[in-house]
Each structure stands twice: as C-alpha cells, then as structure tokens.
Amino acid sequence: MRQSPVPSQCDGFVATQHMAGQYLLTGLPANLLANGHGGGDMTFFGARRLALLANSLSLLLLAASAAHADSPHYVNDSSWPKPFAHHWVMGQIGGLAVDGHDRIWVLQRALPYAVDEQGKKHNLAPASRMPAIMVFDTHGNVVKSWGGQGYVRDWPKSEHALWVDAQDNVWIGGNAPGDRQVLKFTADGRQLLEIGRPTNAARNNADTSMLGEPAGIEVDSAAREVYVSDGYLNSRVVVYDSDTGKFKRGWGAYGIALDAIANPPEPTAAAASTLGHYVREGPDYVPGEAPEKQFRTPVHCVHLSADGYVYVCDRRNDRIQVFTRQGKFVREFLVHRETKGNGSVWTLSFSHDRQQQYLIIGDGVNQRAWVLRRQDGAEVSSFGQGYLFYVHQAALDSKGNYYTGDVGGTEIPRGPSNGKPIQKFVLQPR
DSSP states (O other), X not given: OOOOOEEEEETTEEEEEOTTSOEEEESSOHHHHHHSSSSSSOOHHHHHHHHHHHXXXXXXXXXXXXXXXXSOOEEEXXXXXXXXXXXXXXXXXXXXXXXXXXXXXXXXXXXXXXXXXXXXXXXXXXXXXXXXXXEEOTTSOEEEEEOOTTSSTTOOSSEEEEEEOTTOOEEEEEOSTTOXXXXXXXXXXXXXXXXXXXXXXXXXXXXXXXXXXXXEXXXXXXXXXXXXXXXXXXXXXXXXXXXXXXXXXXXXXXXXXXXXXOOOOOOOXXXXXXXXXXXOOSOOOOTTSOOXXXXXXXXXXXXXXXXSEEEEEEGGGTEEEEEETTOOEEXXXXXXXXXXXXXXXXXXXXXXXXXXXXXXXXXXXXXXXXXXXXXXXXEEEEEOTTTOSSEEEEEEOTTOOEEEEEOOTTOOOSSTTTTOSEEEEEEOOO
C-alpha cells in the first residue's frame, strides 16, 4: 500500500513516517542538528534541545513499534495437510472457506490423474478422481468430500468461489464461459438452490436473472442475504435472498447503478478465455493512471466486516473498495499500484482480533500476503514469500490461523512450499 508520508508532532518538531517505518525529522535547520545553535561549540541550550529532540524521537519510534506489534505474524505449518489417499494430486484451488466448526473447505479443480511415489502419472476415470469439495480439520486430515463434474446437472465447468454459511450450507460458483450460476448445497452435498443458470447469453450487467462467471460469495446469515462478486464476465456486486434466490440489490464501482455499468463487446478467438485457459479481458491498468471508474474484471472477492461494511477485491485495478451494505461507496485502498497484469488484490481476510484492525491481502502476482491497517489501508508487514505462488483463495479459522489456496496448477515453484496448492500459516502469539 503506497501512501503519502504521515506527519507526527513531537515537542514542536515534526517527524514524518515513511514506508519502511523510518522517521525523518523536518522543521529544524541542518546546522542546529549539527551543533545545537548554528555554529561554534555545543551550548547548554543546544544540548537541551537535542536531548528533547532525541527523547521525542524515541517515544515516537516506540509508539510506532507498539502499534505494529499488534499486527498478525505467521509461520508456515509444513505438516498441513496430511498426504492424500489414492495418490491423488490436488488441482487448482477455486475456493476456500472455514466453517463455524473450524473445518477447512476446499473447492478444487480435479486433475485427471494420480501421481505415485516415483512421480509417475496414472490416468484416472472421472469417478476415481479427487472430489471437488474436500473438507479438512485443523490437523490436516480429510473429514469429508463430495462433488465434481457431473455431480449435479449445473455443476460449474470451472469451480470458483466457495462459502459455508452459519447453517453449514455450502455455496459454490464457477468462472468458465457459460458459468452464470451459483449453487447452494447442504453440508452433505444435497442441492438446495440455484441462482442464475448456465448460458452463453451476452454480457449484461443490468440483467439480474443470471450471473456473469461469479468469482466470490459471502452469506450474511442474519439478514438472509448472499453477496456475489460478479465476476469474470460481469463487473458488479449483486445481493440475493439466500433462501429464495430473489434479487435484492446491486452496484458497480463507486456504487454506480447496475444500468450504468459498461458492457463492452466480449472477446473472441485467441483473446477470449476458454475452459482451463483464462485470458485477461480489455486493457490492463497502467501504473500512474487515475483510478478506473469501473471495476476491471475479475471482481474477485466480496467480504463483510464485523462492523457492517462490504469489502470488494478489484483485483486488476490494484484496489479494495468499501461500501455500506446498501451499496453506498465509503472509501478505497490502493494496494501496490505498480503491479501490472493480474493485479495485487486476489484475496481479502479480516484479522482475528475483535476490532478486525488489519486486512490480510493475498497477492498472486507479488506472491505474498500483505498486512494492511483497516483504518487507513497503510501497509505494516507482509509474509509468505517463498511459500505463496499464485495465491488465489484464503480464509482464517477461529484461532486466527491463515489457510491459502493456489492456482499454480501442476507447475511446481522453487521454494519451501514445494508447490503445495493448500497451506496453513499459524498465527504467532504476541
């Protein structure tokens, strides 16, 4: 997160905080800093001024250090998850969520093969492949699994987005061409509801009867509403009744109405995404340009804070936009705006503390997680370097431990993660 320097007042002097936590003193002549009064030997007045200055600076640095000490710190747990049965290999992670029982739900794109101890691939029939829904306990054991291509009639062609609501219902979406629906299941995989439908109809952000390759889902169980970040084709947030699927409201970037959202012609031929092959649509963000007035696809996540705000990942615009639950724009945070291509804001999680003081942002281009102050978006730390690859999904358990899902596929990066598609980072005591 890039920010302008923040001035802090100390005993009449000004210390300016910069990105690395360093402080530069301004407002004093250089010769006073050198000898206390602009020439000659150090005087009592000059020595006293410098002593006060040093004391104020120390207090300022201590305050900054204490503030950052409260930010979350993580260590990777290399034992999680446990090895899979049947020589299964997990595919790309399209969704990841933690339920109210601290079970970690993973939505993965099943691979058509297993890999034995010698590294040899063995083709698998569809019925023998790893299920799309895999459920783990906090120790890394598989406790439940179901789903996959053909499981129900409208199962998405490319799984994307996963949420488990307070009633343990499971919600999924998809982002392949034609995936224009969200499905709701019981925890054991019985379908309860479908919002939208599979179709190759033209993009239309004003049409709420279908979705547009939805990328993120969260349910407000108390209000009985489901929020969808929609998506890879559309560029909006839409809200439906979570029991009936009836449309309730929606908006675009900065809270614009659905009928004010642009509907550019869809790409064709080599410029178009196909199943298993995502192609960025439209012009990329150019570092230095003014913030885009519309969401740039994909609108990759939507999450609700404990104090009632809606946070949206505008991935390729390198930003987070914040709204009220009714869609009124509140603020935006610009995150590493030098990031090109697929952008810097892939996932968003709220820190474990009661006030949710920090945002944890998974960044699949810079391959790490950024920790930002939620109050103002200022970056305070990062973690995961060497472990995270194309970090695509993330969630926290009740103890604040951080789980991630990757879309690196079968390309194994160098580093300590050994290419694991799902990982656990343990919150460290303060």
